[in-house]
Amino acid sequence: MQTIFSGIQPSGTLTIGNYLGAIQHFVGLQEENNCYFCIVDEHAITVPQDRLKLRHNIRSLAALYLASGINSEKSTLFIQSEVPAHTQLSWMLQSISYIGELERMTQFKDKSAKSAGKEAVSSALLTYPPLMASDILLYKTDIVPVGEDQKQHLELTRNLAERFNNKFNDIFTIPEVSIPEVGARIMSLQNPTKKMSKSDENEKAYISMLDEPKKIEKKIKSAVTDSDGIVKYDKENKAGVSNLLTIHASCSGESVEDLEAKFEGKGYGEFKQATADAVVNVLKPIQDRYNELIDSEILDDILDKGADNASFEANKMLKKAKKAMGLGRVKKKG
Numbered sequence: 001m002q003t004i005f006s007g008i009q010p011s012g013t014l015t016i017g018n019y020l021g022a023i024q025h026f027v028g029l030q031e032e033n034n035c036y037f038c039i040v041d042e043h044a045i046t047v048p049q050d051r052l053k054l055r056h057n058i059r060s061l062a063a064l065y066l067a068s069g070i071n072s073e074k075s076t077l078f079i080q081s082e083v084p085a086h087t088q089l090s091w092m093l094q095s096i097s098y099i100g101e102l103e104r105m106t107q108f109k110d111k112s113a114k115s116a117g118k119e120a121v122s123s124a125l126l127t128y129p130p131l132m133a134s135d136i137l138l139y140k141t142d143i144v145p146v147g148e149d150q151k152q153h154l155e156l157t158r159n160l161a162e163r164f165n166n167k168f169n170d171i172f173t174i175p176e177v178s179i180p181e182v183g184a185r186i187m188s189l190q191n192p193t194k195k196m197s198k199s200d201e202n203e204k205a206y207i208s209m210l211d212e213p214k215k216i217e218k219k220i221k222s223a224v225t226d227s228d229g230i231v232k233y234d235k236e237n238k239a240g241v242s243n244l245l246t247i248h249a250s251c252s253g254e255s256v257e258d259l260e261a262k263f264e265g266k267g268y269g270e271f272k273q274a275t276a277d278a279v280v281n282v283l284k285p286i287q288d289r290y291n292e293l294i295d296s297e298i299l300d301d302i303l304d305k306g307a308d309n310a311s312f313e314a315n316k317m318l319k320k321a322k323k324a325m326g327l328g329r330v331k332k333k334g
Contacts, residue, residue, distance in 0.1 A: 001032065001033060001034055002033050002034070002142040002143055003033065003034045003035075003036070003139055003140055003141050003142050003143075003173075004029055004033045004034070004035045004036070004141065004142065004143045004144070004145065005035075005036045005038065005135065005136050005139050005141040005144055005175075006022065006026060006035075006036070006037055006038070006144065006145055006146075007037075007038040007039070007040035007043070007080065007132070007135050008022070008037075008038075008039065008040065008061060009040050009041075009043050009044045010039050010040075010041055010044055010054065010057035010058040010060070010061045011044045011047075011049075011057065011198065011199060012057060012198035012199055013057070013060065013198060013208045013209060013210050014061065014064055014198060014208070014209045015186070015196050015197070015198050015206045015207055015208060015209065016186060016196070016206075016207040016208075016209065016247065016251075016279060016282075016283070017185075017186030017187075017195070017196035017197075017206065017207075018198070018209070019068065019209055019282075019283075019286075020186055020247065020250040020251070021185065021186055022145065023064075023065065023068045023069075023070075024068070024250070025145060026068075026069075026070060026075075026145070027068065027069035027070065029145070030070065030071060030074045030075045031074070033143075035074070035075040035076065036075070036076045036078070036139050036141075036310065037065055037070055037075055037076070037077045037078075038077075038078055038079075038080050038135060038310070039058055039061050039062055039065075039077075039078070039079045039080060040080045040132075040135065041054065041058050041079055041080050041081050042080050042081050042086065042087065042131060043080070043128055043131065043132065044057075045124065046122055046124040046125045046128050047111070047122065047125070058079060059294065059299065060210075060290075060294065062077060062079070062299060062302075062303055063290050063293040063294045063299055064209055064210075064286070064290055065077055066289070066293055066299070066302065067286045067287070067288075067289035067290040067293060068286050072302040072305065072306065076306050076309045076310055077302060077303065077306045078303060078306030078307045078309070078310040079303060079306075079307065080135065082303075082307040082311075083307055083310045083311050083314050084311075085134075085138055085311065085314035085315055085317070085318040086131065086134050086135055086138065086314065087131065087134075088134075088318055089134035089137065089138055089314075089317075089318055089321055090127075090130050090131040090133075090134040092134075092321055092322075092325060092327075093130040093133050093134055093137075093160050093164070094127055094130045096160060096163050096164060096167065097127075097129070097130050097156075097160060099126075101156060101159075102126050102127065102129060102130075103126065105129055105152060105153065105156070106152055107152075107153075108121075108125055108126055111125055112125065129153050129156050129157075130160065132153050132157065133153075133156065133157040133160045133161070136154075136157050136175055137157065137160075137161055137172045137173070137175075137317070138313070138314040138317045138318065139310075139313055139314065139317070140172075140173045140317070141173060141175045142173060142175060142176060143175065143176050143177075143178050144157075144175050144176070144177055144178065145178045146177060146178070151177060154175070154177045155177075157175060158174050158175065161173070161174050161175070162174060164321075164324075168321075168324035168325055169320075169323075169324035171317070171320045171321060171324055172321075186243065186246060186247060186250075187239065187243040187246075188200060188202075188205040188206065189204060189205050189206065189207070189219055189220065189222070189223040189224065189240075189243070190202050190204055190205040190223070190224055191205065191224070192224060192239035192240040192242070192243045193239055204219055204222055206219075207219055207220070207279060209283055209286065209287070209290075210287060210290070211283075213280045213284070216276055216279050216280055216283070217273070217276040217280070220244070220272050220275050220276040220279065221269075221272050221273070221276065223240060223243075223244060223272065224240040225238075225240040225241050225244070225268050226238055226240060226241065228241075229267055229268060231245070231259070231260060231263035231264070231266065231268070231271050232260055233245050233256050233260060241268075244271070244272065244275050245259055245260070247275060247278075247279065248271075248274065248275040248278050251275075251278035251279050251281070251282045252278040252281075
């Protein structure tokens with residue numbers, strides 16, 4: 001049995017891209033693996049957050065995980081800030097991280113560029129990769145399923161683990177990166193060269209997991225395609241149609257090839273309607289279960305249990321790391 005860790009930021013409602021690229025795969029992974037699913041709320045505060053909205057998003061994300069099929073009897077679902085070992089180990093890993101390697105992180109460069117230079121950027125945006133590393137290393141993680149955009153951070157996690165093991169004591173498991181092939185990268189409906197994002201300013205660009213059926217239908221019907229009128233997968237020349245084919249295939253379970261044959265000689269209108277129907281069919285039962293959970297005591301009980309389970313494992317590893325670095329004291333016996 002392998003240990004799998006995944007963290008998602010509660011920085012907004014999850015999109016169909018998050019579901020198809022990540023959560024859908026987690027449901028299967030938990031059957032034969034030891035899984036930790038973490039709501040990384042401390043990562044979210046690297047950029048300004050409204051406190052009430054953040055609290056709502058944390059709870060909402062937990063409910064969506066469970067509604068999507070994450071089973072609290074088989075997996076550990078917890079909130080990062082409720083397990084203090086994450087930030088404690090993060091500080092220790094910062095001490096062996098180099099400014100140069102942190103400044104080379106693509107996400108830091110992108111976000112600092114948007115914020116009119118480094119003077120206006122939170123230092124947490126620079127140092128959060130060691131926090132991400134601590135999230136993973138605390139649980140002897142074997143596999144981390146991530147999107148392409150996080151691959152660089154995972155490489156840093158591996159480097160920090162090896163650096164610590166070589167310098168102090170060989171205690172950390174070196175995690176492997178797993179990037180799902182199908183549906184791993186769902187693109188924006190309005191700009192299919194860009195990944196679908198819940199933080200996109202254009203609401204038509206993404207489908208929220210909590211969007212109502214009519215809203216989903218409207219967004220897909222207004223999705224950017226082309227003037228060819230041919231339903232064919234060609235990522236380079238037909239990015240919009242290819243993206244809709246990926247979404248349809250991931251929701252319906254049909255192959256892209258079968259869908260191409262199914263819609264041969266048919267227009268985009270019929271294809272888009274069928275794609276919308278496939279998305280609604282996937283999301284409707286999730287939304288129903290979500291509404292049952294969001295304000296329930298059951299959700300709190302699951303998160304309490306998750307925090308206890310995660311803390312038990314994380315504290316064992318934190319104790320080893322402190323001992324390896326020489327932190328604290330050794331109590332005299334007798």
